[in-house]
Amino acid sequence: MVMTELQSKTGLEPVVNDFCMTVCTVNGSGSATANNIIYRALFQMGIPVSGKNIFPSNIMGMATWFVIRVNDEGFTGRVPHDDIVVAMNPSTIVREMDFLPEGGVIFYADHIMIPEGHREDLIYYPMPIKELMKTVDVPRNLVAYMENMLYVGIVSQVLGIELDELRKSVEHHFASKQSVAESNFELIKLGYEWAAANLEKRDRFVVERREEMPDHILTDGNTAAGIGSLFGGLQFCSWYPITPATSMVEAAIAHVDELRKDPVTGKTTCVILQVEDELAAAGAAVGAGWAGLRSMTSTSGPGICLMSENIGLAYFTETPIVIWNVQRVGPSTGLPTRTAQGDLSFMYNIGHGDVNHIILIPGTVTECFEFGWKSLDIAERYQTPIFVLSDLDLGMNTWVTEKFEFPQTPIDRGKLIWEEELEKFEDWGRYMDIDGDGIPYRTVMGNRSPRSAYFTRGTGHDVYGNYNEDPKNWSDMLHRIEKKLKGATEKLPQPIVIKGKDARIGLIGMGSTNDAIRETQAVLAKHGIETDYMRIRALPSSRSVREFIEEHDRTYVLELNRDGQLCEILKLELSDISEKLISLTDIGGLPMTAVWAVENILASEEKNA
Amino acid sequence: MPSTVEKKVEHNLVGLTLSDYAGKKSTLCPGCGHNAISNVIQAAVFELGLAPEQVVKISGIGCSSKSPNYFLNRSFGFNGLHGRMPTLVTGACFADHRIEILGISGDGDSASIGMGHFKHIIRRNVPMLYIVENNGVYGLTKGQFSATSDQGLVLKHQGENLLPPLDLCMEALISGAAFVARAFSGDVKQMKEIFKAAISQEGTAVVDVISPCVTFNNRAEAMQSYTWGRANQTPLQEIKHFNTREEIEEGAEEFEPGTYKEVELQDGSYLLLRKLDKDHDPSDKAAALDILTESYKKKYFATGLIYFSEVPPTIQERYDLPDEPMNRIGIERLRPTAAMLERINQSFGI
Numbered sequence: 041m042v043m044t045e046l047q048s049k050t051g052l053e054p055v056v057n058d059f060c061m062t063v064c065t066v067n068g069s070g071s072a073t074a075n076n077i078i079y080r081a082l083f084q085m086g087i088p089v090s091g092k093n094i095f096p097s098n099i100m101g102m103a104t105w106f107v108i109r110v111n112d113e114g115f116t117g118r119v120p121h122d123d124i125v126v127a128m129n130p131s132t133i134v135r136e137m138d139f140l141p142e143g144g145v146i147f148y149a150d151h152i153m154i155p156e157g158h159r160e161d162l163i164y165y166p167m168p169i170k171e172l173m174k175t176v177d178v179p180r181n182l183v184a185y186m187e188n189m190l191y192v193g194i195v196s197q198v199l200g201i202e203l204d205e206l207r208k209s210v211e212h213h214f215a216s217k218q219s220v221a222e223s224n225f226e227l228i229k230l231g232y233e234w235a236a237a238n239l240e241k242r243d244r245f246v247v248e249r250r251e252e253m254p255d256h257i258l259t260d261g262n263t264a265a266g267i268g269s270l271f272g273g274l275q276f277c278s279w280y281p282i283t284p285a286t287s288m289v290e291a292a293i294a295h296v297d298e299l300r301k302d303p304v305t306g307k308t309t310c311v312i313l314q315v316e317d318e319l320a321a322a323g324a325a326v327g328a329g330w331a332g333l334r335s336m337t338s339t340s341g342p343g344i345c346l347m348s349e350n351i352g353l354a355y356f357t358e359t360p361i362v363i364w365n366v367q368r369v370g371p372s373t374g375l376p377t378r379t380a381q382g383d384l385s386f387m388y389n390i391g392h393g394d395v396n397h398i399i400l401i402p403g404t405v406t407e408c409f410e411f412g413w414k415s416l417d418i419a420e421r422y423q424t425p426i427f428v429l430s431d432l433d434l435g436m437n438t439w440v441t442e443k444f445e446f447p448q449t450p451i452d453r454g455k456l457i458w459e460e461e462l463e464k465f466e467d468w469g470r471y472m473d474i475d476g477d478g479i480p481y482r483t484v485m486g487n488r489s490p491r492s493a494y495f496t497r498g499t500g501h502d503v504y505g506n507y508n509e510d511p512k513n514w515s516d517m518l519h520r521i522e523k524k525l526k527g528a529t530e531k532l533p534q535p536i537v538i539k540g541k542d543a544r545i546g547l548i549g550m551g552s553t554n555d556a557i558r559e560t561q562a563v564l565a566k567h568g569i570e571t572d573y574m575r576i577r578a579l580p581s582s583r584s585v586r587e588f589i590e591e592h593d594r595t596y597v598l599e600l601n602r603d604g605q606l607c608e609i610l611k612l613e614l615s616d617i618s619e620k621l622i623s624l625t626d627i628g629g630l631p632m633t634a635v636w637a638v639e640n641i642l643a644s645e646e647k648n649a
Numbered sequence: 650m651p652s653t654v655e656k657k658v659e660h661n662l663v664g665l666t667l668s669d670y671a672g673k674k675s676t677l678c679p680g681c682g683h684n685a686i687s688n689v690i691q692a693a694v695f696e697l698g699l700a701p702e703q704v705v706k707i708s709g710i711g712c713s714s715k716s717p718n719y720f721l722n723r724s725f726g727f728n729g730l731h732g733r734m735p736t737l738v739t740g741a742c743f744a745d746h747r748i749e750i751l752g753i754s755g756d757g758d759s760a761s762i763g764m765g766h767f768k769h770i771i772r773r774n775v776p777m778l779y780i781v782e783n784n785g786v787y788g789l790t791k792g793q794f795s796a797t798s799d800q801g802l803v804l805k806h807q808g809e810n811l812l813p814p815l816d817l818c819m820e821a822l823i824s825g826a827a828f829v830a831r832a833f834s835g836d837v838k839q840m841k842e843i844f845k846a847a848i849s850q851e852g853t854a855v856v857d858v859i860s861p862c863v864t865f866n867n868r869a870e871a872m873q874s875y876t877w878g879r880a881n882q883t884p885l886q887e888i889k890h891f892n893t894r895e896e897i898e899e900g901a902e903e904f905e906p907g908t909y910k911e912v913e914l915q916d917g918s919y920l921l922l923r924k925l926d927k928d929h930d931p932s933d934k935a936a937a938l939d940i941l942t943e944s945y946k947k948k949y950f951a952t953g954l955i956y957f958s959e960v961p962p963t964i965q966e967r968y969d970l971p972d973e974p975m976n977r978i979g980i981e982r983l984r985p986t987a988a989m990l991e992r993i994n995q996s997f998g999i
Contacts, residue, residue, distance in 0.1 A: 084999050257997035267993060273983030275975055276743055295993070299985040302978070307971040309983055311743050313964075315736070316769040323729070323736025323766075327707070330727060330737070331744030332976030334983070349730055357727075443994045446987040451980035458977075485705045485725040486745035486974050493702065495718055495726040506673075507718070 052244045057087050057112040059245045061124035061195075062139065064132050065188070068100030071128065073213060074188035075106035076438065077228070080209040081201050082110060083258050083440055086250035090116030090555070092437045092631060097283070097377045103132045110247060115562065116440070117555030118631040123245060124199075126191055127152060128169075137162065145243040147195055149187075163243045167194050172230060178223075189224050193231025198239060200246045203232055257443050261408040261434040261552075264444065265338075265364060266291030268412020270299045270310065273451045275333040277312045278324035283376050284432035285340045285366040289314075318343040322350035322363070329354065329361040330496060332456060332484030334416045338364035341383050342373070344390065351425050352391030353498045358471070358480070358521070360419035360454070364428045366435040369629045378629025379432035381551055382601040387427050388579060388609060394518055398528055399427040399579045403536075403554040405441035407577070408434065411533070413447050420454035422528050423482060424521075431600075433631045434552035455481045459489045469504035470494040471517065478524030525580070532578035535585060540570035545645075546588055546595030547573040548621075550606055552631065557598055559634035560641070567638070569645060576606070581613060589617050594648070598624045598637055662698025662892070670695045672720035682834030682860030682875075683713055683782045687720040689837050690751065690780075693844040694721065697918075698892060699749060706751045707741065709734040709763060712789050712862070713755030713782035732763025735770035735779075739964070742775050745974035746965050749848055750777040757787050760796035760815050767817070771824040773964045774852045778844065781817050781855070784862035785873035792865035799872045804865065818955050819941050821855040822934060828854035829937065829956040834861060835878050839952060845890035849914040852960040859950070878950055885931070885940065885953035887923035894919065915960065922954065931957045 063078075065071035072093065079091040087110055094105040109116050122139040127148040134155055140146065142161040148154065150166035169187050178186045196206055207225050214221035266288045269277070279289045293312055300310040315321050321337045329335035339347065344365050354361050367383050369375035389396055400415055402408045411428050419426040455475075462468060462483060468491065471480050480503075483492040494505035501517070502508040540561065549557040554575055561573045574588045589595050589610070597607035604623030611618035624640050626632055658666050670691040675684050694704055701723035708714035710731035717726045729737045734752050742750060752770075759767045759781050770779070786804070787793040794802065794810045797817065802810040821829045828850045832840040840858065847854035861867050861875045869876040887909070891897045897911075897919055909923040922931070929951075930936050937956035944951040971978065 252999055254999060256999075257994055259997040271985055271990065273980060275978075275983065276740055278740060299989055300983075302971055302982050304982060305971045308969050309971070309975070309978055311968050311970070311975075313739070315739065316765055319733060320736040320739065320766055320769065323733040324740035326729070327727070327737035327740030328743060329740070331705075331741035333740070333744050335740065350733070350736075353730055443998065444990055446990050447984070451984055453980060484744065484976055485741065485748055486702075486976055487725075488700075488702050490702065490723050493723050493725045495728065497728040498730065499728070 054246045055244045056246055056248050057110050057250070059123035060107060060109045060119045060121065061126065062122045062136065063106040063108070063126040063128070063191070064136050065104055065106070065128045067095055067098060067102050067104035069188065070185035071104070071106065071188050073185070074192045075108070077192055077206060077209045077213055078196060078201065079108055079438065080212060080258055081196065081205040082108070082247065083253070084205045084208060085202060085247065086252045087247055088112060088114040088116055089440060092118060092433065094630065095377050097375070103129050112250070113562070115555065115559035115634065117559050118633045120633050120635050126195055128188070128191060143244070145245065147191065147198075149191075165194070165198065165239055167191060168234075172234060176227065176230065186224070186227050189227035190231035193228040193233075194235040194239070196228070197232045197235035198241055198243070200248065202249070203229065206232075253440070255443055256440050258438055258440055259405060260287070260436055260438045261402065261405045261430050262288035262366060262436060263291040264405045264408035264441070265412045265428070265430065265435070267295055267299070267444070268409035269336055269362075269416065270295055271409075271447060272413030272416035273334050274336055274416060275310050276325065276328035276335045277310070277337060278315050278321045278328070279312070279337050280315060280318045280321045280339065280343060282340045282343050284368055284436045285338045285343070285364060287436060288338045288364060288366060318346035319350065322347035325361045325363070326350050326354045326359050329419070330357070330359045330484070332486070334420065335360070336362040336364070336416065338366065340366050340368050341370045344383060344387060348390050352393070352395055354425045355391055355395050355397070355521070356498055357496050358423040358482075359425075360423050362415040362419050362426050362428065364430060367429065367431040375629040377432070379552065379631055380600050380627065380629065381431060381553075382605070384429065384601070384605040385603075385609065387429065396525060396580070397425060397427055398422065398525065398532060399429050400533060401429045401550045401577055401579070402434065403551050403575050403577065405434065405439045406444060409444040414533070417449070417452040418528070418532065420456065421452055422479065422524060423454065424525065429551065431552050455479055457481050457483055458487060459492070462487070462489050462492055469502070471501065471505060472503040473520055477527050478520045479527070529580050529582050532582065534578075534582055535574045535576050535588070537588065538573045540565060540572050543570040543572045544593045545569060545571045546592035547571050548576060548588070548595055548597045548606070548610070549573070550576045550599065553598060553600060556632035556634050556637060560598075560637040563634055563638045564641060567642060569641070579609065581610060585610065586614055586617070589614060589620050592620065594620050594622055596622050596624050596641055596644070598632065600626055600632055602627050661695050663700045665695070665700065667691065667695050669723065670701055670721055672722050673718050675716070675719040677712055677716065677719070678864050680863040681712070682784060682858070682862070683716045684719070685834040685837055686780065686782055686840070686858055686860055687716050689840045689844060691720045693841050693848065696841070697845055697848060703747065704749045704751060705741065706753060707734050707737050708753040709755070709758035711755040711758050711787070713753055713860075714758060716782065717751070717753050732758050732761070733766060734758065735763065735766040735775070738777055739770060739773065739775055742777065742965065743970070744976040746776075746970065747974065752777050752779045754779065754781050756781060756783045756785060756795040756797040756817070760817055764796075764820070768820060768824040771821055771826045771853045771855065774825070774827070774961055776851050776963045776965065777853055778847045779853055779855045781857045782860045783817065783857050783873065784860050784866055785814070785871065786862050786866035788862050788865055798866070802866070802871060816941055816945065817857045818855070819938065822937055822956055825961070826855045826956070827852050827958045827960045830856045830954050831952050832856055832858045833878050833882055833950070833952050834858060835875050836882060836952065839884060839888060842888045842890045843954065846888070846914065846920045846954070849890065849916045849918045850960065851915045852963050872950070881948065881950040883927065883944070883949045883951050884925055885927050885929040885951055885955065886925055888953055889921045891919045891921065897921065912957070927951070931955060934958070
């Protein structure tokens with residue numbers, strides 16, 4: 041309907057469900073709510089959409105951006121340009137224009153001065169925000185927040201986002217506060233009706249309803265991980281606040297009462313405790329894991345640095361714990377509110393001496409839920425620290441994702457034994473490899489059998505836990521742990537492969553770059569380059585990774601760090617086929633774009649051709 | 650068959666003998682104050698009638714932290730990282746709230762690298778007996794100053810200690826500990842009564858035991874030496890712990906009526922305190938700080954119960970936990986239902 045109207049009026053061919061819109065505001069002004077209302081309304085209309093919050097390390101007053109990408113083909117990764125800008129921040133408007141190609145659209149609050157010599161190839165929609173605000177009765181302290189609702193209404197009207205979906209979206213956002221929802225919606229409606237009466241559509245971008253997505257939800261990776269952990273039977277979580285990991289534990293806190301009341305006693309079965317620093321967070325998690333609780337902590341790079349000694353202790357004492365690293369940009373304090381995949385090599389071998397760790401790498405929000413529960417099983421099964429490597433983009437941004445699936449397997453406590461089972465063993469030692477799989481049986485405090493106790497130590501120990509400095513004993517112990525972890529490789533979450541047509545070229549990625557690489561694959565195909573795309577979901581890599589690389593003439597490893605850390609790890613572990621790997625890396629603190637990946641791969645392929 | 654003289658072996662409330670509380674042979678230096686502490690721990694736990702399986706011992710790094718290997722073989726133990734013992738305890742304490750946790754630490758462990766954790770575990774009020782085996786020197790690295798070393802102390806490779814010592818009892822008081830005591834490895838009788846009372850106490854009970862290092866810091870003039878300690882020890886009170894009222898009756902002749910104060914502890918056991926010359930009121934926090942200040946200034950060695958008050962809620966009591974141990978809760982009770990997940994999906998869905 042919008043299409044025909046637009047065509048008949050302007051003769052322009054509409055661009056349906058395919059644009060990137062950036063809303064530029066000042067942080068602390070409440071714009072996140074407004075942006076999420078638009079985002080959710082699009083989701084409700086069944087349109088493939090993503091929303092990314094690009095924000096400064098600051099609480100109030102600095103520029104912040106919310107990027108909404110709509111794409112009918114489902115490619116919702118970041119793009120390097122905008123089609124539409126909503127300018128509410130006077131200080132950034134000039135810069136925003138640089139991101140708009142010819143024909144780009146700019147909605148702006150009309151009290152913002154458009155500088156002289158402004159671009160004439162853009163389509164401008166001034167919004168009389170201040171004037172409209174004068175017509176409504178809003179408490180003074182809420183004016184700045186409520187102004188945002190006006191742009192929601194105006195922009196939505198011009199793009200064709202349905203008013204009724206905006207209403208539902210507002211109601212969802214203010215679920216418990218009916219009157220707040222109403223007053224916000226009134227302003228949206230005011231903006232919407234003003235636009236309908238006063239703005240003539242001159243741009244080409246429109247949205248059009250698609251089939252509803254009842255199997256999808258809208259949430260962020262940290263929320264998914266927090267809830268996933270509660271479904272994994274998490275019993276103890278010690279933590280220390282750090283961006284961008286904080287909201288994961290906060291999600292667990294928000295849901296623990298609802299989800300973790302003991303069905304028998306009505307008491308809580310999960311303790312969440314903020315402690316004095318990350319050393320304590322890791323130490324308490326190790327203490328709890330050692331004592332037989334399903335235990336976790338969550339942090340980001342700087343926190344991992346502080347946890348490293350405890351991680352080595354957990355590795356060598358064979359204590360199950362789960363450590364989430366929601367990565368931000370390092371080194372040092374780095375870019376604390378931007379995203380990267382720069383902690384991979386650091387974490388893979390963190391700890392002094394011979395250590396190597398299992399890392400799980402979720403690439404979607406629903407996988408954050410899945411790895412939330414699964415990581416606790418894997419930690420107890422292999423009695424070792426398990427890392428789950430997320431990042432700011434996946435963790436803090438809201439994504440359209442598949443519904444969380446109830447765990448298919450019961451909680452696995454591994455070889456944790458109590459009095460009765462201990463009786464079955466004539467000779468038992470905490471570090472004795474009874475089954476030949478490198479995984480010993482484990483007793484925990486509270487066991488009343490006089491045979492159950494042992495002395496846990498980070499120093500050299502024999503199979504009974506007794507102090508031991510014997511060279512052979514040490515060597516045996518380290519090799520058994522190696523064997524234990526090798527046995528895990530094929531049982532970890534396996535890579536997911538999206539095949540092209542008879543592709544000779546491979547793409548490998550991990551984590552939050554999934555959207556960008558899927559799009560890369562599609563764009564390359566249009567350029568006549570067929571690829572297979574493998575998303576690695578755990579390290580150490582399984583046989584299938586070797587096979588994938590072997591099957592292709594060459595494979596690009598795409599990641600968000602300077603040194604190509606995933607590529608380096610694969611080259612080391614698969615050294616005989618390492619020449620088939622080509623590293624492509626991007627840093628800058630922003631999510632990967634397919635534009636960048638395609639450009640680099642095309643350039644490289646030209647050389648190869 | 651030669652006849653043997655039947656030696657009467659004493660059994661405790663749970664039918665065990667003292668040998669059931671033994672540990673491995675100590676590898677600390679002969680005469681080390683810490684060995685005395687290890688022996689007293691065995692005796693105290695034995696006399697309280699706790700089975701070794703009801704006790705867990707957790708330590709950091711250092712000579713002191715090695716010692717849990719030398720007592721209570723049948724208790725679970727964890728010799729963790731330098732200064733981080735309190736963090737392990739913080740996590741472990743939730744696994745089984747019936748377990749008595751003994752945290753063993755030293756002055757390097759608690760007054761230097763782990764000072765933050767020392768104060769925060771007290772703030773959290775994690776139920777445990779926190780023993781600092783305080784010898785004023787780093788022993789395991791062969792004689793460096795610690796944060797509790799005397800000012801002016803001279804060590805072979807260090808020269809003179811320029812800085813004043815920290816007082817861990819004072820730090821514990823300021824952090825909010827409800828049980829603070831100081832003991833001396835040269836007075837095992839007093840130490841045992843203090844330990845028994847401290848274990849009977851809920852919440853974090855801190856006992857700073859001055860425990861001479863015979864190898865690196867035992868010169869007569871050193872405040873952590875046996876000689877100085879014996880010469881200057883000033884017990885703040887006579888202290889005796891009894892498991893039951895009957896035990897008090899049995900031992901009553903030891904106490905002149907009216908000379909002692911009787912305190913019932915949370916576990917139903919009793920603490921008897923008899924005033925000595927100092928007339929210290931251990932329920933008065935200001936007096937406790939005063940006595941520590943005064944004893945440092947006037948160079949005497951105040952031992953005994955420094956502060957003792959009603960216990961604020963423990964960290965476990967701040968959560969609504971089941972009565973049974975958390976680590977024995979069956980897996981079927983740890984996973985929310987599919988219906989709950991469906992509700993969550995709906996809340997995020999269209």
